[in-house]
Amino acid sequence: xxxxxxxxxxxxxxxTSAFAHEGECKTEPSPAAHDAQQALQAxxxxxxxxxxxxxxxxxxxxxxxxxxxxxxxxxxxxxNQQLQARLREAQSMLRERSYFEGLDRAEQAAKISRSLLxxxxxxxxxxxxxxxxxxxxxxxxVIAKADALMQAKRPTDALAIYRRAQQxxxxxxxxxxxxxxxxTQSRELLAACMNSTGQPALQACQSRRARGAEHEFDIxxxxxxxxxxxxxxxxxLDSFIAASLLQPADxxxxxxxxxxSTSTGRNDALTLAARGSALLTLDRAMDALTPLKQAVALxxxxxxxxxxxxxxxxxxxxHAKQVLDKHRxxxxxxxxxxxxxxxxxxxxxxxxxxxxxxxxxxxxx
Amino acid sequence: MNLVARVLLLLSLLxxxxxxxxxxxxxxxxxxxxLTAVHVTPNRDGYxxxxxxxxxxxxxxxxxxxxxxxxxxxxxxVATVVxxxxxxxxxxxxxxxxxxxxxxxxxxxxxxxSANVRQAAPVFAxxxxxxxxxxxxxxxxxKDVALSDSRxxxxxxxxxxxxxxxxxxxxxxxxxxxxxGAAPTEYGVKQLRAEFDTMIAREDPPYRTVDQWYLxxxxxxxxxxxxxxxxxxxxxxxxxx
Numbered sequence: 001x002x003x004x005x006x007x008x009x010x011x012x013x014x015x016t017s018a019f020a021h022e023g024e025c026k027t028e029p030s031p032a033a034h035d036a037q038q039a040l041q042a043x044x045x046x047x048x049x050x051x052x053x054x055x056x057x058x059x060x061x062x063x064x065x066x067x068x069x070x071x072x073x074x075x076x077x078x079x080n081q082q083l084q085a086r087l088r089e090a091q092s093m094l095r096e097r098s099y100f101e102g103l104d105r106a107e108q109a110a111k112i113s114r115s116l117l118x119x120x121x122x123x124x125x126x127x128x129x130x131x132x133x134x135x136x137x138x139x140x141x142v143i144a145k146a147d148a149l150m151q152a153k154r155p156t157d158a159l160a161i162y163r164r165a166q167q168x169x170x171x172x173x174x175x176x177x178x179x180x181x182x183x184t185q186s187r188e189l190l191a192a193c194m195n196s197t198g199q200p201a202l203q204a205c206q207s208r209r210a211r212g213a214e215h216e217f218d219i220x221x222x223x224x225x226x227x228x229x230x231x232x233x234x235x236x237l238d239s240f241i242a243a244s245l246l247q248p249a250d251x252x253x254x255x256x257x258x259x260x261s262t263s264t265g266r267n268d269a270l271t272l273a274a275r276g277s278a279l280l281t282l283d284r285a286m287d288a289l290t291p292l293k294q295a296v297a298l299x300x301x302x303x304x305x306x307x308x309x310x311x312x313x314x315x316x317x318x319h320a321k322q323v324l325d326k327h328r329x330x331x332x333x334x335x336x337x338x339x340x341x342x343x344x345x346x347x348x349x350x351x352x353x354x355x356x357x358x359x360x361x362x363x364x365x
Numbered sequence: 366m367n368l369v370a371r372v373l374l375l376l377s378l379l380x381x382x383x384x385x386x387x388x389x390x391x392x393x394x395x396x397x398x399x400l401t402a403v404h405v406t407p408n409r410d411g412y413x414x415x416x417x418x419x420x421x422x423x424x425x426x427x428x429x430x431x432x433x434x435x436x437x438x439x440x441x442x443v444a445t446v447v448x449x450x451x452x453x454x455x456x457x458x459x460x461x462x463x464x465x466x467x468x469x470x471x472x473x474x475x476x477x478x479s480a481n482v483r484q485a486a487p488v489f490a491x492x493x494x495x496x497x498x499x500x501x502x503x504x505x506x507x508k509d510v511a512l513s514d515s516r517x518x519x520x521x522x523x524x525x526x527x528x529x530x531x532x533x534x535x536x537x538x539x540x541x542x543x544x545x546g547a548a549p550t551e552y553g554v555k556q557l558r559a560e561f562d563t564m565i566a567r568e569d570p571p572y573r574t575v576d577q578w579y580l581x582x583x584x585x586x587x588x589x590x591x592x593x594x595x596x597x598x599x600x601x602x603x604x605x606x
Contacts, residue, residue, distance in 0.1 A: 110501030
């Protein structure tokens with residue numbers, strides 16, 4: 001009961017706004033406003049037409065227009081009571097709208113403040129992203145996110161964000177200092193990643209790694225190597241697959257993918273596609289056919305696997321033709337060999353092996 | 366004193382008595398709801414009085430939260446801060462301020478409102494925004510505290526909540542100019558109340574404390590006019606029952 005009483009004034013105001021004067025001023029006048037406008041144009045001294053127009057404008061949420069209509073009427077009709085009452089109402093509605101807009105802004109501002117606070121004080125990167133989604137060009141938010149990334153020991157990610165901050169505020173010397181600090185930290189991590197060993201090296205690599213940043217491929221490859229050394233084959237395979245996406249032609253990465261996909265026995269579509277691509281890189285088109293076919297069968301939407309499969313099939317055919325041609329040459333040369341030897345059939349190239357999509361991945365394929 | 370003198374004395378007092386019993390303006394009754402009393406609040410206090418009380422309660426609880434020994438104790442104290450700041454049922458600070466602004470707005474739209482009230486109402490409504498924002502933020506951070514399983518994180522958030530409750534009570538110095546509450550963006554309840562009192566002081570004819578009967582018997586007619594429930598039919602700002 002108390003709640004009902006307490007909310008009555010608010011509900012009243014909201015209901016008045018919601019039902020009678022909902023939303024923004026309509027761009028096209030309603031039929032009522034249009035008719036009243038015409039009547040008033042025909043006779044500008046017609047108080048009744050003026051009041052009807054003001055009522056229609058208020059109903060259309062066009063409070064500024066209604067105030068204008070009524071203030072014009074003041075010059076003609078003086079302090080007419082009806083006119084003054086409507087003028088008060090229109091002015092009140094206009095104030096009320098800005099009042100509710102103010103409350104909405106307060107709510108929005110609180111959300112941003114909360115995200116900023118969590119971003120700044122707790123290095124909560126999700127909160128930074130939320131704040132940035134609401135205010136993408138707010139320099140405070142951009143710097144706060146970069147600071148949070150620094151706190152999370154991700155200087156390379158922070159670097160990119162500080163650069164964005166510098167674009168927004170080129171004269172801010174604190175940003176330059178932060179950029180420099182992030183750059184130094186990023187270089188130190190890269191050195192530790194490449195030159196140390198074991199867990200410290202792995203941690204340094206993971207901190208230094210940033211999508212799209214310089215040395216990303218080398219770092220991924222190094223992470224894979226370190227994970228393999230730390231007996232984490234699954235994680236290592238993932239790292240090598242990620243590296244292969246950046247540089248598909250790297251043969252050492254391709255060898256690691258083939259080896260690790262065999263030893264882990266993983267046969268998900270992504271792994272099979274990566275294995276097929278790696279085998280292609282290693283010039284083993286015939287061997288690449290099976291995992292690529294399996295990958296496409298498992299996930300037909302994998303576009304890269306489909307392209308690689310077509311490539312593998314082309315190369316395999318070319319290879320088969322080469323072998324066949326080679327045997328034909330051998331056969332021609334065979335005309336000069338003794339007849340006794342010619343009675344033996346010339347072994348032509350073996351037909352391409354039949355592969356089943358359902359065949360499990362094993363050491364032989 | 367002879368009879369004639371007594372009658373003359375009595376007659377001379379009549380105009381004074383007439384002034385005392387003259388009903389207040391409708392606008393002043395609405396202002397009285399913000400300032401003195403309204404029948405819906407606890408103790409029937411005016412909305413600004415409730416706002417002051419809630420702001421003090423919120424700050425006291427936030428101080429207790431800061432010195433809480435355990436995470437659970439801290440959470441209980443922060444929950445009290447949140448209730449005092451933003452509870453709708455319990456007339457938290459935010460709700461009390463919004464209702465105070467609504468009634469100042471009602472005052473401004475009354476037929477008998479002075480130009481002073483009409484000009485001051487939208488400004489007052491605008492100036493509660495910063496306090497409302499702080500209350501919203503207290504509620505959001507309060508939720509974070511409730512969900513937190515880290516004493517360290519909750520303590521850090523409680524510290525921020527304490528700053529907000531202090532600012533809501535006394536104002537703050539956002540621009541570091543050494544002046545607390547110098548602009549509406551720095552206002553606390555203290556400055557808001559001062560703004561309201563200044564508006565009241567400008568009233569001509571002067572604002573006088575409104576009798577409780579008028580405060581509790583103001584009714585809005587379907588036409589939008591405000592009247593006093595002289596026939597005791599019972600009603601409220603929504604109209605007669």
